Amino acid sequence: MANLKPTEDQLAYANLLDIGMKVGLAGLFIAFVIYVFQILPPYVPINELPAMWKLNLHEYLETTKIKQGWFWITMLRYGDFLTFLPICFLAFVTIFCFLRVIPIYLKKGDKLYAFLALLQALILLLAASGILKVGH
């Protein structure tokens, strides 16, 4: 198998990504079990899901009265919203990884890549912020 010697930044990124991915997937599995077996009640009744699936985003949000953005974080007592927690965590893993490599680049005096990694983390944080969302 082909090999390139991984650099310190690459290894640090890989190690954090590995942990984050495993934690996220384990959380996803647990939250989904809680949702499907209704250990916590779902906000949208599971039996009504087939009727909801046909709706487009706008109709779905209107019918269910679900608000966009980080509203779901206030609804974690419901099984369906609880699954958003590991889903969101998985999306955050990459941001953690970029923040992790910035000090390594700075230590090596690679200011350009430290800046690029910071910029990447900020772009992902902007996407995560909920400022950029779309209604129909």
Place this chain on the structure above:
Amino acid sequence: MVRREFLAFFAVGLVLCIISFAFGGEAQLPTNSTLPWWAWTLILFVLTFILGIVAVLGGVGGGVLFVPIVGGFFPFNLDFVRGAGLFVALTGALAAGPGLLRRGLADLRLAIPLALIASSSAIVGAMIGLALPKNVVNTLLGLTILGIVFIMLKAKKSEFPEVKEADAIAKALGIGGVYVEPSLGKEIKWTVHRTPIAIGMFIIIGVMAGMFGLGAGWANVPVLNLLMGVPLKVAVSTSKFLLSITDTSAAFIYLNSGAISPMIVVPSIVGIMLGSIVGVRILAVTKPKVIRIVVLALLLFSGLRALLKGLGIWN
């Protein structure tokens, strides 16, 4: 020749989009199904499990098969299918990332500047995709899938592309490395060229990845390998890793917009991941050429389905 075919394809696509805008109407879904929720969840899990196997054997990402097939044949609105597709592609890339980085097959230094471009564009793509009428998205999705079939049929691969000299951007960013290829028993020094053109391509790739929730390995690899001159193994691995960044930005837009349904997302992720594990195990005993034909046929069929759905011909 390929350029002329591309322009012809683009012109036909433009005309079809105008037609779908004018006459397509909102795509109707097969919603009169009497199946209960758990039956659809189970069918989705089984299908994604099979897709996971086929994707590995066919050498494509799960997302590119997931969106057109699930979007075309399941009673789910395309908004939620694309959201799920992004998370399917994202989790696959997150799972593969650590191994590829540790073994030095994916190159972080190469990925960072390109990811910056692609992930910013993916945000724009996701917002466009969620704002456009469904028939137009279906038409564009169909055309994109048919374009992917075209790329898969036409694009050649180069194991060790020749790059005479790194361009100015590549030099400034210090992109390059030494690739040790055991089959040849020698070290191959690589760098990249045509970075400015590649940046332009990654803007388009990012927009499409965000708009359709497809993942973008089908486009990343030819750009990295054929355009920039990255050795094939490094190109394939870096492309897979890149998806974990590109799809993250678009996934956040879908999440914040509310276009995530856990009952679609979770079985799909689990199904594709389990399927991928099985796929890797049976890779050694199958004929990749046959599987590739199956993948192309699946893409062709689901691409046509999305296109005809968008045009209001096959609802």
